[in-house]
Amino acid sequence: MRSLDEPLIETRKLSKYFGSVIAIKDISMFVHPGTVTCLLGDNGAGKSTLIKTLSGVYEPSEGEYLCDGEEMHLKSPRDALARGIATVYQDLAMIPLLSIWRNFFLGSEPTKGWGPWRRFDVKRAKEITREELGKMGIDIRDPEQAVGTLSGGERQSLAIARAVYFGARVLILDEPTAALGVKQAGVVLRYIVKAKQRGVAVVFITHNPHHAYPVGDHFVILRRGHVFGDFAKDEVSLEQLVQMMAGGAELDTLTHELERVAADDPELRKAVEELAQEAKSVATPEAANGGGEASPED
Amino acid sequence: MATTVTEPTAAPEDERVRRVGVLSKVLGRPELGAIAGFIVVWVFFAIVAGQNNFVGMATTASILNRAAPLGILAVAVALLMIAGEFDLSIGSILGFSGMAIMIGVTPVDAGGFGWSLMLAVLVALVLALVTGFVNGWLVVTTKLPSFIITLGTLFVFRGLTIAVTRLRTNRTQLGNLDEVPGFHLFETWFGKQFEFIGARFSISILWWVVFTAIATWILVRTRSGNWIFGTGGAPDAARAVGVPVRRVKIALFLTTAFAAFFVAMSQAIEFTGADTLRGTRKEFEAIIAAVVGGCLLTGGYGSAIGAALGALIFAMVQQGIVITGIDGDWYQVFIGAVLLAAVIFNNFVRRKAASL
Numbered sequence: 001m002r003s004l005d006e007p008l009i010e011t012r013k014l015s016k017y018f019g020s021v022i023a024i025k026d027i028s029m030f031v032h033p034g035t036v037t038c039l040l041g042d043n044g045a046g047k048s049t050l051i052k053t054l055s056g057v058y059e060p061s062e063g064e065y066l067c068d069g070e071e072m073h074l075k076s077p078r079d080a081l082a083r084g085i086a087t088v089y090q091d092l093a094m095i096p097l098l099s100i101w102r103n104f105f106l107g108s109e110p111t112k113g114w115g116p117w118r119r120f121d122v123k124r125a126k127e128i129t130r131e132e133l134g135k136m137g138i139d140i141r142d143p144e145q146a147v148g149t150l151s152g153g154e155r156q157s158l159a160i161a162r163a164v165y166f167g168a169r170v171l172i173l174d175e176p177t178a179a180l181g182v183k184q185a186g187v188v189l190r191y192i193v194k195a196k197q198r199g200v201a202v203v204f205i206t207h208n209p210h211h212a213y214p215v216g217d218h219f220v221i222l223r224r225g226h227v228f229g230d231f232a233k234d235e236v237s238l239e240q241l242v243q244m245m246a247g248g249a250e251l252d253t254l255t256h257e258l259e260r261v262a263a264d265d266p267e268l269r270k271a272v273e274e275l276a277q278e279a280k281s282v283a284t285p286e287a288a289n290g291g292g293e294a295s296p297e298d
Numbered sequence: 299m300a301t302t303v304t305e306p307t308a309a310p311e312d313e314r315v316r317r318v319g320v321l322s323k324v325l326g327r328p329e330l331g332a333i334a335g336f337i338v339v340w341v342f343f344a345i346v347a348g349q350n351n352f353v354g355m356a357t358t359a360s361i362l363n364r365a366a367p368l369g370i371l372a373v374a375v376a377l378l379m380i381a382g383e384f385d386l387s388i389g390s391i392l393g394f395s396g397m398a399i400m401i402g403v404t405p406v407d408a409g410g411f412g413w414s415l416m417l418a419v420l421v422a423l424v425l426a427l428v429t430g431f432v433n434g435w436l437v438v439t440t441k442l443p444s445f446i447i448t449l450g451t452l453f454v455f456r457g458l459t460i461a462v463t464r465l466r467t468n469r470t471q472l473g474n475l476d477e478v479p480g481f482h483l484f485e486t487w488f489g490k491q492f493e494f495i496g497a498r499f500s501i502s503i504l505w506w507v508v509f510t511a512i513a514t515w516i517l518v519r520t521r522s523g524n525w526i527f528g529t530g531g532a533p534d535a536a537r538a539v540g541v542p543v544r545r546v547k548i549a550l551f552l553t554t555a556f557a558a559f560f561v562a563m564s565q566a567i568e569f570t571g572a573d574t575l576r577g578t579r580k581e582f583e584a585i586i587a588a589v590v591g592g593c594l595l596t597g598g599y600g601s602a603i604g605a606a607l608g609a610l611i612f613a614m615v616q617q618g619i620v621i622t623g624i625d626g627d628w629y630q631v632f633i634g635a636v637l638l639a640a641v642i643f644n645n646f647v648r649r650k651a652a653s654l
Contacts, residue, residue: 094532094535095531102528106525118520
């Protein structure tokens with residue numbers, strides 16, 4: 001067994017250019033087994049490019065990408081999968097018209113019999129699907145149900161359960177909570193914690209610090225293609241994360257705008273006051289300091 | 299703003315998952331519309347053409363004999379449509395394969411090759427598979443819609459059939475297959491008719507049932523079947539989980555080409571000859587049968603049994619119109635209208651099922 005202290009995957013000064021465009025530059029980060037690393041960044045921060053590089057869709061232009069301490073050169077997502085690096089994309093996860101169990105095993109169907117009688121072991125597939133989803137805390141009544149009838153959160157959870165079952169050691173989740181409501185996002189966050197407890201190294205990409213903070217052990221903040229900050233959970237507070245994501249000035253502007261809109265809605269006003277409080281508290285020198293430093297891990 | 303989600307929310311018991319009843323499950327089957335359509339059409343003709351012996355062994359045999367070749371094509375087309383592709387060229391491949399067999403067995407002095415039937419059939423099979431491969435390969439490499447690709451090959455294969463046949467034999471029809479060595483063996487397997495309660499049933503019906511059973515088995519009980527559904531349902535998602543989407547598609551174009559070859563061979567043996575125009579419009583009939591049988595035009599959904607039933611409905615309408623004694627000029631109008639009605643009804647049932 002590898003020790004939990006050694007990173008499962010690590011990048012060293014990873015860069016990716018598209019012609020003259022620098023999508024990501026000098027990204028250094030590491031992911032340990034049984035931890036959740038959150039990649040935070042606003043739109044255009046380079047999150048998509050980074051995960052596509054991690055999952056084998058893009059080859060990095062510069063820098064090293066290591067798995068189990070060895071440098072690797074992934075040519076395709078299949079290469080990444082073979083090393084146990086699985087990616088669950090927001091939209092590219094499931095086939096809506098197919099039943100849950102057929103989706104679960106699509107591409108890796110268990111078979112029985114031989115020669116022309118080799119067939120899809122339907123009974124086992126249904127059993128395993130029910131069992132595995134149960135382990136992740138998803139209670140499905142009927143594995144025959146079409147995936148299209150599941151909610152967005154359930155679909156994401158199903159995709160995560162599937163990746164974990166098929167031996168993912170590293171699970172890259174691309175904005176799994178982005179299109180979801182608060183409650184559904186909660187469901188997905190719970191499965192992220194479950195996957196972590198099973199020893200999986202989770203890379204959780206999001207632009208929502210409120211989703212990242214409760215489940216994350218480690219936060220990497222991307223801004224304009226660079227690592228803007230890299231913190232363990234005890235080094236940073238939710239408020240600081242929010243601040244670093246948006247920037248204090250922008251948050252102030254937002255507060256003012258909202259104040260105008262919320263003038264005659266007491267509930268909304270209360271929320272705006274909280275927001276203003278938050279903006280004020282993160283604008284302290286200490287927080288600004290923490291955010292301004294380069295990535296502390298190199 | 300402070301919507302921290304530290305506490306995991308409660309179990310998703312109030313997510314939108316409903317208990318579905320047995321009725322709704324039955325209605326959710328793709329074949330259901332075809333079964334209902336079958337009953338409606340049968341009852342319609344039983345009433346309208348009742349006094350013309352629509353209900354009887356002779357008519358039933360005629361319907362089944364008509365339905366069998368179309369059904370064999372429709373089942374293959376259904377598999378391809380579930381994988382999200384069309385094959386408009388099967389009618390042309392049918393004509394092409396039939397002519398290939400006939401040119402193969404025709405004596406050398408008449409422009410043929412003078413082969414035994416066995417050799418001619420094998421060569422025709424290989425050629426048909428080549429046409430299927432050309433279709434599949436073009437579709438997966440160009441990534442153009444198969445509708446356009448196979449619309450092109452529809453003309454190419456038909457044109458080749460006509461041109462080559464005329465060039466070699468100076469004719470458009472070739473016959474006398476029954477004088478070729480090996481004919482009787484083939485007739486036993488593919489051309490026989492059986493007497494049963496006073497009516498003659500073609501052995502093609504048996505092949506139709508066998509192919510439907512094999513296709514159903516592949517679809518619902520093998521990994522290839524799962525791949526076919528995945529390929530049609532969401533190709534990118536399927537590819538991302540390791541389904542060899544391109545291979546699946548090419549294999550299915552080979553399957554439709556094989557079905558066209560099989561029907562061509564059976565018909566050449568049954569009619570002891572072939573015509574360069576044989577199979578014209580069969581591509582549309584097969585697609586109609588598959589759609590009536592519950593296949594979605596967008597892929598990812600459908601059934602082989604449904605397609606077989608679709609072919610049966612088609613043949614029932616054809617035969618019903620013939621024996622009702624309606625002027626032949628109106629035939630196409632009826633076929634089109636009845637099939638539209640069947641599709642609309644089928645669609646209605648499916649929506650109803652989905653909303654139950």
